[in-house]
Amino acid sequence: MQRKSTTLKDVARIAGVSTATVARVLYNNGYIADETRTRVQAAIQKTGYRVNTVARNLRIQRTASIGHILTGIVPNPFFAGVALGVEQEASQHGWSVLMVNVQGDAQRERLGVETFIQQRMDAIMFTTPVSEANVRLALEAGIPVVQVERPTSIATHMVVVDNYAGSTEAIEHLIGLGHRRIVFIGGDPAVRSADKFFGSYVEEERLAGYRDTLCKYGLPFDERLVILGQYYSMNEPFETDIPLKPLLQGAERPTAIFATSDMLAARVLQEIYACGLRVPGDISVIGYDDTFARYLAPPLTAVQQPMIDLGKTAVRLALQHFQDEETPPAKPWQQVKLPTHLIVRSSTGPVR
Amino acid sequence: MQRKSTTLKDVARIAGVSTATVARVLYNNGYIADETRTRVQAAIQKTGYRVNTVARNLRIQRTASIGHILTGIVPNPFFAGVALGVEQEASQHGWSVLMVNVQGDAQRERLGVETFIQQRMDAIMFTTPVSEANVRLALEAGIPVVQVERPTSIATHMVVVDNYAGSTEAIEHLIGLGHRRIVFIGGDPAVRSADKFFGSYVEEERLAGYRDTLCKYGLPFDERLVILGQYYSMNEPFETDIPLKPLLQGAERPTAIFATSDMLAARVLQEIYACGLRVPGDISVIGYDDTFARYLAPPLTAVQQPMIDLGKTAVRLALQHFQDEETPPAKPWQQVKLPTHLIVRSSTGPVR
DNA sequence: CTGAAAGCGCTAACAT
DNA sequence: ATGTTAGCGCTTTCAG
Numbered sequence: 001m002q003r004k005s006t007t008l009k010d011v012a013r014i015a016g017v018s019t020a021t022v023a024r025v026l027y028n029n030g031y032i033a034d035e036t037r038t039r040v041q042a043a044i045q046k047t048g049y050r051v052n053t054v055a056r057n058l059r060i061q062r063t064a065s066i067g068h069i070l071t072g073i074v075p076n077p078f079f080a081g082v083a084l085g086v087e088q089e090a091s092q093h094g095w096s097v098l099m100v101n102v103q104g105d106a107q108r109e110r111l112g113v114e115t116f117i118q119q120r121m122d123a124i125m126f127t128t129p130v131s132e133a134n135v136r137l138a139l140e141a142g143i144p145v146v147q148v149e150r151p152t153s154i155a156t157h158m159v160v161v162d163n164y165a166g167s168t169e170a171i172e173h174l175i176g177l178g179h180r181r182i183v184f185i186g187g188d189p190a191v192r193s194a195d196k197f198f199g200s201y202v203e204e205e206r207l208a209g210y211r212d213t214l215c216k217y218g219l220p221f222d223e224r225l226v227i228l229g230q231y232y233s234m235n236e237p238f239e240t241d242i243p244l245k246p247l248l249q250g251a252e253r254p255t256a257i258f259a260t261s262d263m264l265a266a267r268v269l270q271e272i273y274a275c276g277l278r279v280p281g282d283i284s285v286i287g288y289d290d291t292f293a294r295y296l297a298p299p300l301t302a303v304q305q306p307m308i309d310l311g312k313t314a315v316r317l318a319l320q321h322f323q324d325e326e327t328p329p330a331k332p333w334q335q336v337k338l339p340t341h342l343i344v345r346s347s348t349g350p351v352r
Numbered sequence: 353m354q355r356k357s358t359t360l361k362d363v364a365r366i367a368g369v370s371t372a373t374v375a376r377v378l379y380n381n382g383y384i385a386d387e388t389r390t391r392v393q394a395a396i397q398k399t400g401y402r403v404n405t406v407a408r409n410l411r412i413q414r415t416a417s418i419g420h421i422l423t424g425i426v427p428n429p430f431f432a433g434v435a436l437g438v439e440q441e442a443s444q445h446g447w448s449v450l451m452v453n454v455q456g457d458a459q460r461e462r463l464g465v466e467t468f469i470q471q472r473m474d475a476i477m478f479t480t481p482v483s484e485a486n487v488r489l490a491l492e493a494g495i496p497v498v499q500v501e502r503p504t505s506i507a508t509h510m511v512v513v514d515n516y517a518g519s520t521e522a523i524e525h526l527i528g529l530g531h532r533r534i535v536f537i538g539g540d541p542a543v544r545s546a547d548k549f550f551g552s553y554v555e556e557e558r559l560a561g562y563r564d565t566l567c568k569y570g571l572p573f574d575e576r577l578v579i580l581g582q583y584y585s586m587n588e589p590f591e592t593d594i595p596l597k598p599l600l601q602g603a604e605r606p607t608a609i610f611a612t613s614d615m616l617a618a619r620v621l622q623e624i625y626a627c628g629l630r631v632p633g634d635i636s637v638i639g640y641d642d643t644f645a646r647y648l649a650p651p652l653t654a655v656q657q658p659m660i661d662l663g664k665t666a667v668r669l670a671l672q673h674f675q676d677e678e679t680p681p682a683k684p685w686q687q688v689k690l691p692t693h694l695i696v697r698s699s700t701g702p703v704r
Numbered sequence: 705c706t707g708a709a710a711g712c713g714c715t716a717a718c719a720t
Numbered sequence: 721a722t723g724t725t726a727g728c729g730c731t732t733t734c735a736g
Binding site: 017018019030031036055057058059060061 | 705706707708709711712713714
């Protein structure tokens with residue numbers, strides 16, 4: 001907003017018409033004489049006029065902007081994927097997106113929401129809300145909210161992933177390869193106990209898929225093969241040790257491991273190699289997310305999350321509120337569940 | 353901007369004062385009677401008033417917002433790091449950031465700049481501009497510009513990395529371990545020939561560091577050990593093959609490989625393993641960026657780029673324009689060069 | 705087909 | 721210590 005730029009008024013003066021007329025040619029509204037249009041367009045050209053969105057927004061009482069709150073765009077590339085999807089879909093519809101990374105901090109999240117309200121964002125998205133209270137805050141300001149991937153129990157639009165199916169598909173793949181002793185390793189749901197989530201935790205859904213699939217194929221569910229820990233950190237990429245060695249060096253070594261993120265799977269690979277084992281020769285590994293799975297050695301079989309699509313869908317839900325502006329009968333919140341896909345690469349193979 | 357929210361005027365009416373008075377307590381400006389302040393604060397509390405930033409921006413002719421254009425936040429996590437740095441530093445100073453991902457597309461980049469101009473962003477940042485013309489576009493609109501990491505030849509603020517030193521440090525580390533046949537693998541500078549860059553290409557700087565260091569230690573520069581290719585793609589993560597096998601299976605096998613990104617290094621590891629070799633036993637590998645280097649097997653020695661700091665510094669440069677508003681003698685564009693650090697992990701070892 | 709004019713919600717002189 | 725008021729740049733009725 002540096003040096004003063006051309007205004008509509010300037011253009012009008014130069015073209016010798018009123019501001020209303022300029023606005024008409026700008027938005028192709030109403031009748032306008034061809035000759036006038038040409039004259040106005042020439043003036044626009046000449047001055048390099050560009051509409052002042054700030055003034056426009058004030059006038060029309062909309063900003064066509066989405067505030068996007070991310071738990072942490074780093075270190076897990078999953079979030080960058082969602083952010084990209086959000087931005088792409090938004091800009092395709094002429095919307096803008098403001099982004100705030102809170103790195104897991106509820107206080108910063110609150111500030112983000114507060115700012116977004118002040119900026120009069122037309123919608124607010126949480127790609128993984130940290131605190132319920134902040135979701136409520138946005139809602140109370142009368143702003144449509146979309147929660148992505150790990151919604152709280154508060155009713156808003158939601159777009160989630162079919163974690164149960166994703167997990168099921170992974171385990172079935174392993175069972176199909178002859179595996180019977182399969183480790184499940186994931187973040188501990190209890191860690192997020194501060195908030196109540198809608199439905200069940202992502203991690204719980206995946207665990208349920210694991211358990212039910214074993215059951216379905218008549219395999220025993222062995223609690224010792226389930227490893228849950230607080231492996232996620234927004235700032236320090238997992239310094240926590242993964243208690244896998246005992247299993248790997250024990251008598252009844254598992255033949256496959258299902259990890260609930262690529263980052264975790266990568267750590268699992270490191271542990272496996274440290275024990276002198278080979279993948280998939282001695283043990284198969286499946287990751288989740290499909291972020292940098294393809295870059296690991298060997299290229300990792302992984303449950304692919306529809307990151308981009310998650311973001312795009314979230315935007316579509318938000319835009320709905322404004323599409324049919326004539327239908328104020330505020331439609332209820334919607335929940336969309338997206339499928340996952342198992343990408344089979346080289347980290348899984350038949351059991352020996 | 354949904355349902356009509358409380359305005360300053362409302363608050364004034366309820367508190368029984370003028371809007372000017374409310375503004376005074378809001379910003380703690382000028383004299384105000386304690387009693388009045390209390391009354392106003394009560395009214396603010398009661399109504400849940402929140403300043404309308406849109407109106408405010410129009411009035412003060414500033415937006416306190418930065419438009420951030422990213423070549424592609426996916427797939428290289430490097431960009432997410434920069435984006436985080438930008439956002440953190442901005443919000444710490446009460447600034448907002450709009451983000452646009454152009455995924456390497458000059459057309460989309462242009463649209464992004466155009467939008468940012470219309471939104472009256474106070475500054476525009478390019479984390480790796482795609483096209484010179486777009487940088488110029490922003491500049492012509494009178495908006496301060498910061499180019500990050502791979503600036504074009506256009507003069508603006510710039511924050512870059514000391515690629516030469518980064519490369520030098522990596523090669524010295526290898527030479528110190530006794531390596532003499534070291535492969536350099538990187539993106540081909542010629543690929544970006546469409547634009548002229550300021551100083552030299554990032555890749556060229558790194559190559560120069562490699563070459564000069566070999567020279568310094570009296571080692572021969574062997575062109576056959578330099579592999580340059582178009583390994584980067586914004587959308588499909590490198591499908592291109594890396595022509596490394598001939599070298600790995602040849603007579604005089606190199607004992608170390610220096611790759612100019614983690615993504616490339618990851619691919620190199622895969623090739624090495626495919627040839628049945630071990631790291632670092634048979635061959636050492638160094639990556640660049642230090643994004644997911646720690647997650648590879650073995651954990652990768654890598655030249656760490658100051659991603660967050662790159663972003664933060666860029667914001668600081670942009671803010672300078674507004675700090676000392678009284679000094680209109682527009683100070684010249686500044687260029688800041690940030691250091692890299694070699695993070696030694698387990699992918700490098702003494703030559704056998 | 706075109707123009708006049710009323711604000712959107714706020715800030716900052718300028719008065720008092 | 722507080723109030724009045726003139727815009728910021730734009731959109732959109734309402735008149736003609």
